Amino acid sequence: xxxxxxxxxxxxxxxxxxxxxxxxxxxxxxxxxxxxxxxxxxxxxxxxxxxxxxxxxxxxxxxxxxxxxxxxxxxxxxxxxxxxxxxxxxxxxxxxxxxxxxxxxxxxxxxxxxxxxxxx
Numbered sequence: 001x002x003x004x005x006x007x008x009x010x011x012x013x014x015x016x017x018x019x020x021x022x023x024x025x026x027x028x029x030x031x032x033x034x035x036x037x038x039x040x041x042x043x044x045x046x047x048x049x050x051x052x053x054x055x056x057x058x059x060x061x062x063x064x065x066x067x068x069x070x071x072x073x074x075x076x077x078x079x080x081x082x083x084x085x086x087x088x089x090x091x092x093x094x095x096x097x098x099x100x101x102x103x104x105x106x107x108x109x110x111x112x113x114x115x116x117x118x119x120x
Contacts, residue, residue, distance in 0.1 A: 017042060019050040019098025021109035022077050026094065028114065032084040035111075037066065039098045040077035048102045049073075055085055056095040056108070063087060063094065087113060 019041040027034050033055075041050035049071035055064045064085030072078045087094065092115070095108040 017048070017100065017103050018106035019053070019100050020106055021053065021096050021098050023079075024096050024109055024111040026111050026113055029083065032086050033064075033113075034081055034083040035064070035066075035085055035094075035096065036079055036081040037096055037098075038077050038079040041072075041098065041100055043071040043073045043076075045071055045073065049100060050098050051101045053080075053096060053098045055087075056097065057088065057091060058093055058095065 019039050021037060022040055023038040025036040027036075035055055037053050039050055039053055043049035050068055052065055052067045054062050054066075056062055064082060066080055066082035068080065092113055094111050094113060096111060097108050098106045100106075
């Protein structure tokens with residue numbers, strides 16, 4: 001079997017350009033949850049940068065988002081937080097994904113949500 005390596009590699013540059021969620025810390029507060037998300041992306045200026053991250057329920061519903069207002073070319077990886085995210089009672093896990101303006105959503109990062117006595 002003969003492999004055409006140049007053809008196989010065509011899809012890889014776009015994958016390399018997707019934002020990667022490296023870490024997530026989720027904490028509960030009275031007004032909802034706070035997510036601190038560490039994101040890595042090869043920002044290249046205003047035309048190509050990670051412009052947001054979002055928290056999703058396991059069924060795919062978007063629960064909250066953090067908009068990133070500028071490129072982070074010299075700050076990689078970087079961490080940004082968002083508070084007041086409403087997580088439905090009983091939810092034990094959330095998925096966090098980064099987004100860039102050129103290629104869309106990166107891979108999901110699953111984060112376990114600490115159980116509390118207010119869960120039903």
